[in-house]
Amino acid sequence: MEYHGQKIEVDSGRGREGGRGDCNENNQEIKEEDVVMELRRGPWTVEEDFTLINFIAHHGEGRWNSLSRCAGLKRTGKSCRLRWLNYLRPDVRRGNITLEEQLLILELHSRWGNRWSKIAQHLPGRTDNEIKNYWRTRVQKHAKQLKCDVNSKQFKDTMKYLWMPRLAERIQATAAVTSNPTAASSSGPTTTTTATTTTYIQNQEIQHPLPNMNHHVPEYLPIQLMNIEKTNSLNYSATSASSDNYSSDLTDGCYNFSINQSNNQDHSQVNQSTNQFCYGESTINPTSYNFHPGFQGFQEVDQQNNTQWMENPWNIEDVCFLQQLNNDM
DNA sequence: AACGAGTCCAACCGCAGGAGA
DNA sequence: GTCTCCTGCGGTTGGACTCGT
Numbered sequence: 001m002e003y004h005g006q007k008i009e010v011d012s013g014r015g016r017e018g019g020r021g022d023c024n025e026n027n028q029e030i031k032e033e034d035v036v037m038e039l040r041r042g043p044w045t046v047e048e049d050f051t052l053i054n055f056i057a058h059h060g061e062g063r064w065n066s067l068s069r070c071a072g073l074k075r076t077g078k079s080c081r082l083r084w085l086n087y088l089r090p091d092v093r094r095g096n097i098t099l100e101e102q103l104l105i106l107e108l109h110s111r112w113g114n115r116w117s118k119i120a121q122h123l124p125g126r127t128d129n130e131i132k133n134y135w136r137t138r139v140q141k142h143a144k145q146l147k148c149d150v151n152s153k154q155f156k157d158t159m160k161y162l163w164m165p166r167l168a169e170r171i172q173a174t175a176a177v178t179s180n181p182t183a184a185s186s187s188g189p190t191t192t193t194t195a196t197t198t199t200y201i202q203n204q205e206i207q208h209p210l211p212n213m214n215h216h217v218p219e220y221l222p223i224q225l226m227n228i229e230k231t232n233s234l235n236y237s238a239t240s241a242s243s244d245n246y247s248s249d250l251t252d253g254c255y256n257f258s259i260n261q262s263n264n265q266d267h268s269q270v271n272q273s274t275n276q277f278c279y280g281e282s283t284i285n286p287t288s289y290n291f292h293p294g295f296q297g298f299q300e301v302d303q304q305n306n307t308q309w310m311e312n313p314w315n316i317e318d319v320c321f322l323q324q325l326n327n328d329m
Numbered sequence: 330a331a332c333g334a335g336t337c338c339a340a341c342c343g344c345a346g347g348a349g350a
Numbered sequence: 351g352t353c354t355c356c357t358g359c360g361g362t363t364g365g366a367c368t369c370g371t
Contacts, residue, residue, distance in 0.1 A: 042364090043339075065356065077356075082340065085358095117359060132360075133338055141336090336368075341361105348356080 040074045044083055048073060052080055053088055086127045093125025097134050099174060103167040105131055106139075106159050 040048070055071035061084060064077030073080060086092070097105070101123055108119045114135075116128035123131065139159075143150040146158070 041341075063356080076341095078342090078358090079340075081357075086339075114360065128359075129339075136361095137337060332371085334368105334370085337366090339364095339366100341363075343359105343361085345359085346357090348354105350352105350354080 039076060041079075044075075044087075048075070049083070049088060052084060056084060082129075086129050091125050092127065097126075097130075099167050099171045101126065102134075103164060103171065105134065106164050106167070109135065109139075110156060110160060 051071055051073055055067065055073075059067070059070070061067070061081075064081040066077075068075050068077050068080045071080075075083075104123060105119060108122060112118055114132075116132045116135075120126050120128040120131050140150050143155050146155070148155045148158075
């Protein structure tokens with residue numbers, strides 16, 4: 001694995017250490033000459049990962065700048081924190097964003113905007129970085145292709161009345177496949193939706209030692225370290241094998257939807273048995289999405305011509321939808 | 330097989346807010 | 351109250367990878 005070493009001077013402002021009991025390997029105060037040091041940048045090496053994991057296993061996380069020095073890592077504290085939170089943490093969940101997660105992201109983004117960390121709090125195991133990347137690469141791409149500002153009302157309405165109902169419909173269909181595979185395999189759009197499954201998977205998928213925590217992790221991570229301080233209070237059961245194989249694109253489904261209000265949910269969770277997504281005060285229940293007759297025709301076209309639909313899943317319909325919105329305005 | 334375009338994601342950067350001296 | 355430093359957040363970018371020609 002290659003990395004780019006680079007000598008940089010830590011500026012006199014942020015990033016400079018001292019004054020809070022910082023220590024070096026000998027528990028001594030950091031001296032001035034240590035401020036200017038050779039810092040690594042770029043991709044992390046396996047050795048660095050091990051060092052960071054082991055140090056956190058013994059000393060816990062936090063105080064990232066001093067942690068970096070005490071661990072002997074030639075990285076900034078920010079870099080260590082980012083590496084840990086986004087990649088090395090035991091409960092980081094990797095792999096495709098599921099349909100359920102997509103729906104949740106769309107809904108939460110419509111509510112909070114680019115508050116990625118806040119949105120990430122409601123998707124167990126997902127990092128703000130991952131959600132941000134998903135939004136930029138998928139959602140904003142669609143907006144760009146639609147020649148539509150991602151912050152415009154038209155685009156938000158398209159998300160709300162077209163993509164989110166599509167996702168909800170597909171989630172329902174997925175649940176049907178899971179619960180009754182033989183019946184579901186005979187017809188319906190969801191039987192062919194694996195066509196655009198992303199092939200961009202960097203890490204091997206290995207079995208996580210904890211129940212319901214199967215995700216992509218670096219293969220060199222020692223199992224015992226992955227168990228550090230894990231109480232596994234998070235519910236990961238939403239990812240069924242079939243839904244993980246589905247495309248990450250916002251496709252299919254032609255239904256209107258409604259959001260049921262509920263006041264008894266403090267934390268996000270996904271209840272697989274009911275396919276109900278709870279976050280904060282609201283509940284999205286795909287089973288409550290009402291059929292929208294105006295889009296029935298697209299559904300029929302989809303079923304008659306699956307291949308064409310999946311190859312170009314949103315262009316025609318979304319453009320029509322945007323035109324319709326413009327006409328209504 | 331080679332090349333270019335597009336996609337995806339890990340990592341970096343700057344900024345803001347908070348905490349301690 | 352002010353200064354310094356740490357942490358966390360959102361935006362951006364570089365490069366690895368895939369795919370089409």
